[in-house]
Amino acid sequence: MKKLIALVFVTFLFFGGIPTTSQLAHAESLVTISIDGLNVREGPGLSYRVVKQVKKDESFPLVNEKNEWIQIQLSKNQTGWVANWLVQKKDKQQSKSSELEQSIGQVTVDGLRVRNGPGTSFQTIGHLNTGNQVIIKEKNENWVKIAANSIEGWVSNEFITIVQTKQETEPAQTSPNNLGTGTINVNSLNVRSDASLQSSIVGKLQKGAQVKVISSTKEWTQIEFQNKKAWISSEFVDLHSPATNTTEPEETEAPSASGIVGTVTANGLNIRNKADLSGKIVGSVSKGSSFTILEEVNNWSKIEYSPKQFGWVASWYLDKSVPETTPTQSQEVKESFVTILHDGTNIRSGPNVSTSVVLRANQGDQFAVKSLNGDWYEITLKDGSSAYIAGWIVSVTGSAPQVEKPGAEAHLKNKTIIIDPGHGGGDNGTTGARGTFEKELTLRTAKLLYDKLRASGANAILTRTNDTYFSLRSRVSTAHYHNADAFISIHYDSILDRSVRGMTAYYYHSYQRPLAEAVHSSVISQTKLKDRGVRFGDYHVLRENNQKAILLELGYLSNPAEETTVNSPQYQETAATGIFNGLAKYFKTNL
Template identity: 55%
Template sequence: MPRNRMVPIILCLMLIFGSLPALESVRADNGSVSITATSLNVRTGPGLSYPVTGLVKKGEKFSIVKEEGDWIQISLGGSKKGWVAQWFTAKEAAKTAVSPAVSPNAQSSGSVTVNGLRVRKGPGTNHQVIGSFNSGQAVEVLSSNGNWAEVRTKDLRGWVSKEYITMKESKTSEAPPASTKTSGTVTATSLNVREKPSLNSGKIGQLSYGAAVTVHSQSNGWAEITYSGKSAWVSAEYLKIGGKPAADSGKAPTPADQFTGTVTASQLNVRDKNSLDGSVVGSVSKGQSFKILDEQNNWVKIEFQPGKTGWAAGWFFDKKKNGPVAAPSQSVKNSSVSMLHNGTNIRKGPSTSTAVIFRANQGDSFEILSVEKDWYKIALPNGTSGFVAGWIVSVQGTAPQIERPGAEKHTKNKTIVIDPGHGGRDNGTTGVRGTLEKTLTLKTAQLLYDKLRAAGTNVILTRNNDHYISLGSRVSSSHYQNADAFISIHYDSINDRTVRGMTTYYYNSKQMPLGEQIHSSVVSKTMLKDRGTRFGDYHVIRENKQAAILLELGYLSNPAEEMLVNTNQYQEAVANGVFEGLARYFKNN
């Protein structure tokens, strides 16, 4: 080919490849993560139930595409993406051209929110503990690495979990000009106002639906406003921000008692507190209207009889302000539900006694038409509608997330230490098909961890990746955390390949009730052969001063049982069984 004809082609190639760095920089706008586990599964979706599509190694770095809960979607090159667990990564801040990244030496003040917060030599649970802080202790925040913050006091310097530090940037620069103020409107039924930009901060008041505020600044999903003449913070997620700055009157927002609510449910219980845990003190009927005296957490306080007040679920009220202007207590507009399980039943009416008219799978999404009792009425693909139980779906949008009172109320705020057996150089037993016990115990533990954490339980894993931990360290974790329950997870093996089933071990009479409740619950969920609850002389329960048990969740030496315990369905059943067993134990003790 003549040289002069090559020139335009070469120029085109230069233009194409010259643009690639720019494309990469756009992709990196969300920041990047570095893998901290030895090897980490990459999954097709944000959860342990999604299939594994590959592995990434410790130290590898990837651009963040997006985040969902405790999961991060990463770019694997080209158009390929995948999801990894956030707790096995260290996040690096996004780089922008407008403002340089904060220097590692940029300092902030912080306050510890829990007692006994461990201070470590480095940013991770694999680093040595060098001390501890107590709630309220002031610290100087030096730098951060993923979910860890480097802090110091006059006596100690080290790394702590960011989750237990309330941080406030040091005021080293001039205050922003007044022109940066913007107006905001509250979009939630009732919005908590806090002293600081943290859920751990004290609540100083509430704003009602439609309240106007002036937003002075925003930081990490929080908006700074003026409340009762003082600086305060609210979640920016529930503000519609924009328009001209609102005048700062310094006054509290319009009180909730300027609203009237009309009952939309056929019959609605009134309780003595704003929770399903409250005792029923009366009831109201569809069409009745009441002056709303107060609102908290989607519940409204009403005078349901002369001289008698109580709380009712706010999403069953059609709320109006000053008569004509409607402000729904809980809008379902532009809201949808997402299925949490395969084979979810969609029924003809809002009750389990009605016929199943459709079945949906995990991840399927449907528009919410209305809320009836504890059920969502949803639009189906064929143009009809059906009902799905509110406690088995997740909600996107402004509709309320219905939670059925059950096991979670007994495990909430309890401290549970979950101990995945073996790890690192200690493989445990190996199944006839090659399953490593250490891998399976970690998988089970992580599922249980997610379930308990979602229910408001304080959960600690003795290990969260494939590394060796001594038996003494496992027990020390139980004592240090003052655990309400310690559960060591294992899988069994024996020379006789026909032996199968589940066994639960305890060492003393104090541990026996916990073992019996969890054992019976897991057996009923998994339908595994019941080998009983019995005495066992194992270090992690013998030396443990807390309520502690050891579970043997099936035999890897039995080929059929090895296949069963590796399935997602079995793992979910075990997690559900342990969760419900814990709830029964705490309910009775």
Template identity: 50%
Template sequence: MIRRFILLFVCFTLIFAVFLPEDKGAAANDSVTIAESTVNIRNGPGLSYQLVKQVKKGEKFTVLKEKGDWIQIQLSAAKTGWVANWVVTKSSNGTTTTSSGNSKGRSAEANTNQLRVRSGPGTSFRIISSLNKGQIVSVVDENENWLKISASFGEGWVAREYMDLKSNSTNSKDDNTNKSIDKGIVTDTLNIRKEPSTKGSIIGKLAKGTTVSIYSKKNNWLEIKYSGQSAWVSSEFVQIGNQSTPSKSTGVIGTVTASSLSIRDGSSLNARIIGSVSKGQKFAILDEVNNWVKIEYKSGKTGWAAGWYFSKDQAKSSEVAKDSKVTILHNGTNIRKDPTVQSTVLQRANEGDSFHIVSIENDWYQIKLSNGKNGYIAGWLVTTNGTGPGIDKQGAGGYLKYKTIVIDPGHGGIDTGATGSRGTLEKELTLRTAQLLSDKLKAAGANVFLTRNNDSYLPLPSRVRLASVHQADAFLSLHYDSNLDRSARGMTAYYYHSYQKKLAEYVYNSTNTQTRLKSRGVRSGDYHVVRENQRKAVLMELGYLSNSAEEMTLTSSHFQESAATGIYNGLAKYFKEQ
């Protein structure tokens, strides 16, 4: 009997071992270095495990094993812990790799042509430039679907799937190549090439009026820096030296919206800082190149500043200079009979085509076509030369600018919220949605505050207090639902006070339309964060984690992007009607 029991126990142990979660072993020389300023170490491979220690950037630890996105490390002779792989760099036999979740400070290469660069992380944001295949840029910030990049045109956002991230190693030449020998001003739209030849592949364009630093000369070609790399332009279209045509006002007045804004000696983030201006100061805009504006920041002294930090008075038709031109940003751009997207298409234009501006009507340029007739083109599809007044599409961002939004990612820390049928924790998913939404709102110029930006616990009264402290124009509490009935699914919005209902309706209708979940409607709900809130507030239940099929949808990148976009659009529509 005892032998039979022992045999059964051994068999059970062997069978159970087969189904245990597999851990990846670590090579003897594997180690990790902390890549963020402060990182939590936990007693298990997940955000729900207890915090055992906090470590600082630069600290190095031996790797014991890996499990999913988590790495077990040796903290001391008798103590171990787990760290997320996206906050460390990993070294193996002397080579270092950076986790894919930490792209800041790295470079990325476009893997397709005509990749649109937008002013914010979403397709509703204005197109500000484009990248060609092979073009390399610096990564400034990121979320799971978008990369914020820096290039010669300034900063913008591109879809992550169309960019290949590079390692942190640079391809720079020796220090001597980083010293410019002269400066020049581009006299016409100019192709940037990889080699000093017309046969060299085109990697970008420079607009008329752009200031460039020159690093070397070769025959009729000038070496410049483009997206941190060596590139070449024809000297025929560059006026060498600091001489420029006399500055004259475009008729547009710009008001500084940043608390402190740097003034540079060229229309690029790489240009030297020569001064600064403060929020609220007004300046006549003398010139404008690819979202950079030229102003007289001191008596007799001019310089360039980032145009996206200026609130501009709309230019009038009478202020259009005779030599003003628009340059097409993308192939296949429609030129229409009238200034509306419903109007007849007269012809299509391709990237780089230029047309003289006849007048401006709202967000449209009237332009002169090659056949002598006039047509209209949307102002957000083109760039203008130095004397041409720019147009920003008055989309959602225009109604969100300067609004104060408090986003409350539900639960956190010891309060995990609902747990999905597949193990998804509500507290992690709400934070994920909140961060995507925050990026969009910030790009539109809103003042955004998160009640928590990590896995921490915050009492409900404290969340409400933040809305009051910041005098929020809107408070959004994000949640995911659960029910004993596993078939329950869909989205619901809750408000408590009558003055909150309109906000709830706008946000809910837009989000539900965008995500196409089952509609459960807008309801009155007795929840602390809306009941005790004197600000306009809504609690969103963005779907059911208890429904296994819906849980798969809710955790997908596509849904997360759609939910953040829906809430963003709903807020914009709400403020538009106020």
């Protein structure tokens, strides 16, 4: 009997110590918290004791999953469980690769419109010309979010060429050949043998301790500790410039400030004596530091990093903002003209529709622009007097910006909208005639819609952001927890008859029908698919949903021709735009 017990024990130790395929897969996933103050529990259920509260946007390694709950690694010796509808899962490798994406682009066409959102329905906020370089901040399959000088917005990715990557440009680290120092900013910081939370602790450092830095990345800093190399979390060390700090300043008088403030987003960002990677390193600045940008040249920014000491830093490691000032009533405009687009256009005495009409102009009439007042142009009439015309009903030439009337985004601001890409993980959904997985297509559509909604000021939430399984119950729980104004479940259809095509919208409760009708008509208008109508549908995500929820079937993957159509970037863009406009239409008429 003792031998049997010993054999069982040894077997348990041997096999219990080998991680399963599922555990290995989980080890490569991160869980990001979606709300502030989320309770982490001792077990997978609301009846278990709360062991910790975590903050929004914090990330933890995923350990295990059970029903609607996810187990996360809080520290080396502690785990806990969180509800899966209150977090987002992301693959570590995807996270790393996204950080290494190309970050510098070049414009390939003159007059490229910069918009305040990813779509042609968003307002134009500026223009770029051939050769202009931009910092790429985000991108989806059709649009790129860029920053260039004082402009930040979205442009069509068709007209942007990648010219540099983050790896080719200024690294956010101190090179081993240029050692610096650091100051510990937290009590009892663990020093580890390797750059991993799973590595052994070789010692501790107290707040204020000075360390010699060998190298530093966004997550980990290598230091000299007890005459050996060791690692600490980059978050808890303030990096200082290397010995080259004593270099004489490049100049002693400050240039004129641009009025733009840059906040450092990288750890240990190097300062150079000229706007080029070949420039000599004269110091470094830590993450979170803010400086007034004195000058910008080819994506490099000049700053005063200490009194009367100036240098250059890579602009793509700065978050730029303009300090709030008291807005002026009007902006002077020189050498610009407006052209009337329609007969009988009202010209008014003041910059709003409540003022009196002083003249009615006809198509083709031109007037010189004196200033821009909000969305109205102040113009000079033929008798020399001043009047006003709405900027969105004329075209403009010259230096004055083109004003566009606020579009759909005005009705979506602050709305909470849950976007539910159907299927995922082991659930492929339907498979198209040419092999398309429904789960992949629904995620493409959802991500495009998400970017549009977020740019409009909506509180957009995706039930899944990658190829993971998310139960129907959890999808509904997400809508309930966030008290969603709308829940949009995205799908693609299939049937044995390969000739069937078109788009259908479904609802279950009567209070869901107006939303289904508004979105359906808008998507049909945009995509020109065959209209299969708005129908009652007994689907879990609709039936069990207390919110205004709809399910969209955006085309038939079983139809080979329609499968090709819905796979195209053009269709994906029009489908997402149709849903976006349909939501705006619904909220405009149902406030």
